[in-house]
Amino acid sequence: MSAAGDGRAPPRAAPDPATVQDQRAAALLLAVDPVGLGGAVLRAAPGPERDGWLALLRGALPQGCAWRRMPASVPDSRLLGGLDLAATLAAGRPVAERGVLAEADGGVLLLAMAERAEPGMAARMAAVMDAREVALERDGLARRLPARFGLVALDEGIEDEGVAAALRDRLAFHIMPLPPAPAGTLPDIAAARARLDSVTVPHDVTQALCGAAVALGIASLRAPMLAQRVAIAAAALAGRDTVLAEDAALAARLVLAPRATRMPDADTPPAEEPPPPEQGDTQDAPKGESTDAPLEDRVLDAARAVLPEGLLAGLGAGLRDAARRASPDGRAGARHATPLRGRPAGTRQGELRAGARLALVETLRAAAPWQPIRRRGRAGGPRLLVKREDIRLRRFDAPQETTAIFVVDASGSAAMHRLSEAKGAVELLLADCYVRRDKVALIGFRGRGAEVLLPPTASLVRAKRSLAGLPGGGGTPLAAGLDAARGMVEACRRAGRTPLLVLLTDGRANVARDGTGGRAQAETDALDAAKPLRIAAVPALLVDTAPRPQQFARDLAAAMGARYLPLPMADAARLSDAVRDAAA
Numbered sequence: 001m002s003a004a005g006d007g008r009a010p011p012r013a014a015p016d017p018a019t020v021q022d023q024r025a026a027a028l029l030l031a032v033d034p035v036g037l038g039g040a041v042l043r044a045a046p047g048p049e050r051d052g053w054l055a056l057l058r059g060a061l062p063q064g065c066a067w068r069r070m071p072a073s074v075p076d077s078r079l080l081g082g083l084d085l086a087a088t089l090a091a092g093r094p095v096a097e098r099g100v101l102a103e104a105d106g107g108v109l110l111l112a113m114a115e116r117a118e119p120g121m122a123a124r125m126a127a128v129m130d131a132r133e134v135a136l137e138r139d140g141l142a143r144r145l146p147a148r149f150g151l152v153a154l155d156e157g158i159e160d161e162g163v164a165a166a167l168r169d170r171l172a173f174h175i176m177p178l179p180p181a182p183a184g185t186l187p188d189i190a191a192a193r194a195r196l197d198s199v200t201v202p203h204d205v206t207q208a209l210c211g212a213a214v215a216l217g218i219a220s221l222r223a224p225m226l227a228q229r230v231a232i233a234a235a236a237l238a239g240r241d242t243v244l245a246e247d248a249a250l251a252a253r254l255v256l257a258p259r260a261t262r263m264p265d266a267d268t269p270p271a272e273e274p275p276p277p278e279q280g281d282t283q284d285a286p287k288g289e290s291t292d293a294p295l296e297d298r299v300l301d302a303a304r305a306v307l308p309e310g311l312l313a314g315l316g317a318g319l320r321d322a323a324r325r326a327s328p329d330g331r332a333g334a335r336h337a338t339p340l341r342g343r344p345a346g347t348r349q350g351e352l353r354a355g356a357r358l359a360l361v362e363t364l365r366a367a368a369p370w371q372p373i374r375r376r377g378r379a380g381g382p383r384l385l386v387k388r389e390d391i392r393l394r395r396f397d398a399p400q401e402t403t404a405i406f407v408v409d410a411s412g413s414a415a416m417h418r419l420s421e422a423k424g425a426v427e428l429l430l431a432d433c434y435v436r437r438d439k440v441a442l443i444g445f446r447g448r449g450a451e452v453l454l455p456p457t458a459s460l461v462r463a464k465r466s467l468a469g470l471p472g473g474g475g476t477p478l479a480a481g482l483d484a485a486r487g488m489v490e491a492c493r494r495a496g497r498t499p500l501l502v503l504l505t506d507g508r509a510n511v512a513r514d515g516t517g518g519r520a521q522a523e524t525d526a527l528d529a530a531k532p533l534r535i536a537a538v539p540a541l542l543v544d545t546a547p548r549p550q551q552f553a554r555d556l557a558a559a560m561g562a563r564y565l566p567l568p569m570a571d572a573a574r575l576s577d578a579v580r581d582a583a584a
Contacts, residue, residue, distance in 0.1 A: 015178040019306065024180070026173045026254050027053055029233040031060035032192045034108055034150025036229045038129065040173035041114070041163050043155040052180030054152070057108065060189050066107025066149070070100045072116040075346070077365070079124065081136050081145065085361065088368045089384070096141050101125070102134050104149040114153035115162030122164035125151070129170055140369030172226040174258035187237055195236040201228060201243045208296040212252050215300055217261035227255040245295055249302035257303040264300055347392040362392035401497045402438040403456045407485045408467075409505035409545070410446040411476035431460060439497065441488055442466050445481030447474035448515040452484060456492065475517065478509035479525035482533065482560070489538050500539050503562070506546035507553030523552055527559045534561030543567050 030037055044050040058067055076082070081099030088095045101109070111117065111125075128134055128147050136143045151171060155162045168174070206228060213224040228243075230251040235243045347359040349366075367390040374385040440463050442454035454466040485501055492499040509522040513529070533540060540562035544553040549566035557564035 020178050022253055023053060023175055023178060024056060025250060026175060027057040028060050028187065028237060029230055030150055031057055031189050032237055033196060033233045035148045037150060037172040037226060039151035039171040040175055041153045041155055041168055041171050042175055042177060044177045045156050049177035049179055053177045056180060060186055062190055066104050068100055068104040069110040069112060072111065072113045080134050082138055083141060083365050083368060085365050085368060092372060094140050094369045096143060098145060099134060101128050101147045102145040105146045106148060108150045108152060111151060111153045113156055115155050115157035117164060119164055122166045126166040126170060169220050169222050172230055172255050192236040196232060198241055199232045199235050199243060200241065201232060204295050205231065205243050205248045208248055208299040211296045212256055212300045212303055215264035216256055216303060218256060218259045223256060223259050227251040230255055245298055248299050252299045252303040253306045257306045260307055264304060346395050348395050350391060350393045352391050357394040359392040359394045363390055366390040366392055402500055403441055403492045403497045404438055404500045404502060405441045405485055405488050407443045407481050407503045409476060410444045410472045412473045443481060443484050445477050448511055449477055450480040450484040475511040476509050477511035478505060479513045479529040482526060482529035486532055502541050504543045504545055507544055507550035507556060526556060530556055530560035534559060541565060
């Protein structure tokens with residue numbers, strides 16, 4: 001019986017030996033120049049592949065080189081440094097504490113679960129990496145501490161683009177580790193480090209790396225700069241004082257290929273593999289490199305050779321999906337400050353009133369530097385004097401609740417165009433909103449006006465009952481439905497909730513705002529009612545349920561800034577997917 005047939009997982013494909021060697025080279029190069037290369041994004045769950053790469057890196061670092069590990073959520077006092085509260089209170093004077101970034105000076109810092117790092121924390125780390133020092137100006141302290149380190153961001157997430165862009169852009173290597181190659185003799189890292197400053201880069205190598213970055217669609221200027229730095233480290237590791245083409249090809253494979261956003265010269269096949277070396281020739285041509293081609297073509301071919309299949313096919317969709325994610329936990333809705341619950345978001349100065357949560361340690365930290373001055377002339381008084389301006393309160397943030405507002409066309413034309421199917425699809429959408437713990441609201445419009453059939457509620461039973469009782473028939477007062485939707489949107493925002501608007505209509509407006517008939521005026525009023533929704537940046541989806549897609553419905557979607565979805569049969573699955581995309 002086969003492995004797949006007996007319930008066991010099929011055997012994993014053997015890793016490409018050339019890729020394994022490249023990953024080994026990345027670890028050795030990072031050990032040679034951790035500060036100049038910035039570091040690496042290591043995208044893998046804990047396991048032997050990741051541990052093997054980290055072990056190789058740590059084993060290659062010089063003796064005594066700093067090796068620090070930190071979680072993705074640390075306070076600024078630990079990240080950047082600050083007042084050592086215990087030492088300050090004992091000494092009676094401000095005593096500074098070094099942060100983890102300064103402690104990693106000259107070595108490597110591991111950021112665990114880097115995909116969960118807050119944008120503010122990532123920005124502060126990026127600023128320190130650029131300045132190569134920590135500017136400590138807090139808690140009555142003013143110091144500058146060296147912080148030259150390489151960062152290894154351990155990305156354990158399942159989504160693309162998990163690590164903040166500010167950090168990814170500064171890290172030379174983006175790696176998905178493979179099983180490590182058999183351990184071998186490590187090169188002389190110390191000698192390579194000593195040789196770094198004496199390595200020269202020919203002009204054509206710099207030009208080739210920049211040209212390859214442009215051909216691969218890489219917008220960041222840091223990418224070719226990091227690639228050149230990798231080429232310098234590769235030459236130093238090989239004992240050379242000049243960067244050669246093979247060093248540039250290695251840099252293209254390790255730095256430029258993982259950042260590619262398009263396939264270069266897709267209609268032109270890659271350069272042919274070079275012929276086997278003549279007998280007695282001791283040096284093979286690097287992978288994907290033709291020895292008689294121009295240098296820029298050889299560098300580009302080296303990067304092209306390691307682009308994985310299917311990378312570029314799904315790249316656009318992946319980037320769009322990443323851009324649509326509105327919150328770290330994957331739920332729709334912005335985050336807002338809350339006084340008592342949610343994710344910790346630091347502290348703030350304020351008054352200790354009912355409902356506020358005191359940050360005791362931060363309060364003592366704010367008061368400690370002033371104790372010598374406050375105790376002056378107060379013999380026999382309290383040892384610690386805390387004033388109102390020292391009070392620090394805890395801050396939290398939490399995702400705002402999302403309210404999905406369904407605006408349903410119940411006019412006679414809509415009823416003729418399968419209102420019952422639309423009701424069934426909306427019922428499934430309501431259930432989907434309930435699973436996401438979103439609130440739902442329902443507005444129906446027919447005849448001469450619109451009616452709020454269901455105010456925002458989390459009750460799925462009430463929502464289904466209101467939808468089932470929605471009658472059909474009469475004119476299509478589209479402007480009235482949009483006006484009612486705008487009023488509910490404003491009410492939701494005042495209540496601290498994020499609105500999401502879903503409009504189901506066949507687009508055949510024939511009742512104006514004043515209740516009179518006439519298609520021309522009705523369409524004009526509907527467009528006027530839609531524009532404030534676009535100005536207010538309301539996430540919206542317009543589902544055209546007409547048997548044939550209507551041009552006016554497209555114009556209406558554009559006017560309200562909504563995504564347009566022609567769906568004559570009101571397919572529930574497609575509707576649900578569309579609403580989920582609009583909410584994310």
